[in-house]
Amino acid sequence: MDTRTRRRLSVEVWIVLGLSLGQSGVYAVVRLIERLAEQATRDVPLSQQRTTMNTSRSDFEYIDLVYQLLRLGFAIVPVALALYLLSAPGRSALRRIGLDATQPWRDLSIGAGLALVVGVPGIGVYLIGHALNMNVQIAASGLDQYWWTVPVLILSALKNALLEEVVAVGYLMERLRQLGWQVPAAIAASALLRGSYHLYQGYGMALGNVAMGVLFGWWYHRTRRVMPLVVAHTLLDVVSFVGYELFADVLDLP
Template sequence: MTPPNRPTGQRDSTSLSPLTPYDRGRLTWEIWIVLAITVGQSAVYSVLSLVRKLLAPVPLGQQQTQVNPPRDAQALWDVVYQLLAIFFALALVALVVYLLWKPGSSALRRIGLDFSRFGGDLGRGILLAAVIGVPGLALYAAGRALGVTVVVVASPLDAAWWTVPLLVLSALRAGLTEEVIFIGYLFDRLRRFGWNEWAIILTSAGLRGAYHAYQGIGAIVGNVVMGVVFGWCYRRWGRVMPLVIAHTLLDVVAFVGYPLAAALWPGVFAPIPTPTPSPTPTPSA
């Protein structure tokens, strides 16, 4: 039962029953397995991508990465593969929620991923998106100017009619994946180990930064700060829903608004043009 005046998702480690050695071992394995098949796996590949970029002969600021690349040259199959990728990513989110489930207690309600307070969650989510979005945009521009952030191509410039719905779904997938796992799941599990709240916040934020390392040093810093803010908000509000709303809104604006941003600020957002190879001279007879 939730103590009076305490948000649903907020728990003191002292109020949790101590883990038996068996439970501690099982939860340790569970956390590592969950990370290995979800955000932890992505974080490892992301860090390796950054290392590879740093070792490349081209400076980091002159490289680029694509967030929502096409999955097939044919439009129909690209849509099919994009939808399948979103579905299977959300299936991993469902797996994590299932692991959080307890008899007689809804995991969604416990982490605050329900619609019981949607009006307040929506207002908080919009406010949080504004607080994070504007400084995040400035940090990206500063990173580009300093050459420590790659050009992030957030969406195709030649958008078709189905592109925007797919981008919105991709934004929702990112919001659910990161906030449910980085915040809802890790906070619940690490609290059970008796971790201090700020140790959990910093660990989660560090993992979030590693998850976005493929975008460069600036993205690591920005996402660590975002992770600290989101972790503090979850500690205060006890609900994941405002964080999912904020994250989804940030990504929708970034993905859908990218072509406009690339047109208005080509030096910051536009893809780096691929040099056209010079024609091979035809040998004379």
């Protein structure tokens, strides 16, 4: 690869990340600094601070629904951009990163297995991190209870899965491979990016997501298929979001 092409691809990667997960990572770092400052100056431990995901945007039911759908729709644009940039004449970006339906049952079964492998230890990471004052309290859903709440939470889970697995794994690792990065370095970059945008949940959860990123990056390198990762991530978030919405009051969750 000549120097001009290398420079163009490097700039492209920074632009894609700056419009998506890299931007989220920067905000998450600042949010963690703010939380640590609150712990130091106001004596509020990290474990007593709280973050709420999937929040309502309006007191009016259907305006809130419109806001939620707009949020989900615009959040997928970086995925479309990454796929567009990976495409080439006669070469589908979906096929290139394995985001297709050529192996549906295999992808579903592997995705379910990965979700189980990540999800069970993930609960432990959250609980231990919270006990050690490394994580904040996480409310997985802050939506009001409407008929559309659960469908929107499922769509939110799918959005997270597509954005993170396509951009942080499929797109980034393909571009880093083209730029000549060694496999361990590419996996580490993908995993550290994943950890960075979870820092708002505390550095315990960020470390847990780095471990998840190493596993997912290794799997992608081995198979060149991102679809099982999307399935696994969707299942994990559906259980978290919908489970919280349905059982938070029963289980007296924060």
